[in-house]
Structures are given as structure tokens and as C-alpha cells.
Amino acid sequence: MADQQARLAAMVERLRQEGHRITPQRLAVLRVLAASQGHPSVEQIHERVKADFPTTSLATIYKTVTLLRQLGEVLELGFGHDASRYDGQRPYPHPHLICLNCGEILDPDLAGLADLPQALAQQTGYRIVNHRLDFFGLCPRCQKQD
Ligand SMILES: [Zn+2]
Numbered sequence: 001m002a003d004q005q006a007r008l009a010a011m012v013e014r015l016r017q018e019g020h021r022i023t024p025q026r027l028a029v030l031r032v033l034a035a036s037q038g039h040p041s042v043e044q045i046h047e048r049v050k051a052d053f054p055t056t057s058l059a060t061i062y063k064t065v066t067l068l069r070q071l072g073e074v075l076e077l078g079f080g081h082d083a084s085r086y087d088g089q090r091p092y093p094h095p096h097l098i099c100l101n102c103g104e105i106l107d108p109d110l111a112g113l114a115d116l117p118q119a120l121a122q123q124t125g126y127r128i129v130n131h132r133l134d135f136f137g138l139c140p141r142c143q144k145q146d
Pocket residue numbers: 099100101102103104138139140141142
């Protein structure tokens with residue numbers, strides 16, 4: 001929770017610095033992104049924001065998410081034909097666990113994973129500027145349904 005509050009404050013601050021207005025709807029989008037529960041798609045963010053602001057359009061969500069992505073305040077996970085998913089809590093590259101059945105996306109907290117880019121840079125001499133580490137499978141809940 002403390003993380004979410006800090007992320008929300010950081011995103012609000014950044015938008016203000018760049019001269020953008022923080023409307024109540026926009027703040028609601030930032031809240032959803034700061035929590036990034038399950039790494040929502042734009043449509044899922046829209047659903048959550050509509051609970052409090054029923055008249056919010058999908059275009060408003062798109063604009064806010066695009067703006068934050070351009071500012072580096074949200075991480076976009078693209079999946080070809082499927083809708084992109086977003087992480088505003090950790091806006092930097094990090095590993096993800098993805099359920100192929102229900103679409104849940106988690107941030108695994110496994111020792112060593114976060115150190116991989118640096119280890120790779122050391123071993124190869126590459127200066128790593130970005131990386132993508134996705135693990136696909138079935139979450140425990142979906143395995144039980146089989
Ligand atoms: Zn699942």
C-alpha cells in the first residue's frame with residue numbers, strides 16, 4: 001500500500017511538472033495504475049474507473065495511459081494481437097509471470113531474477129538498455145479447473 005501511495009504521488013507530480021491538469025477522472029486512472037492489480041489492459045482500467053466516473057470514455061483512458069508511457073511512468077507489455085497490459089507500480093523492465101488461461105499477470109519475487117540483466121551485461125560486455133522476461137504458464141487456480 002505504501003508503494004502504491006508513493007507511485008501515485010510520483011505520477012501526479014510528474015504530470016504536474018509537465019504542465020498537465022489532474023482531473024478527477026485522470027486521478028482515478030492513476031490510482032488504478034499505481035495499484036496495477038493483475039497488470040490491467042486499457043479496457044480493464046476503463047471498467048474500474050467507470051465504477052466511480054460512469055461517463056469516462058475509453059479515449060480518456062487511452063490518452064492518459066499513452067501520456068504516462070511516453071513519460072516512462074508506466075510499463076507497457078505488448079502481446080501481438082492481444083491487448084497490451086500496463087504496470088504503473090513498477091514502470092521499469094522486470095520479469096512477469098503470465099497465465100495463458102485467465103490472463104493474470106504477476107511480478108514474481110524470486111531471488112536472482114532481478115540480477116540477470118546486470119550479470120548478462122558483465123558476461124557479454126553489452127550495455128543493456130531494456131529487457132523483457134516473460135514466463136508463460138497456468139496459474140494454480142486455473143490448474144485446478146482442468
Ligand atoms: Zn489463470
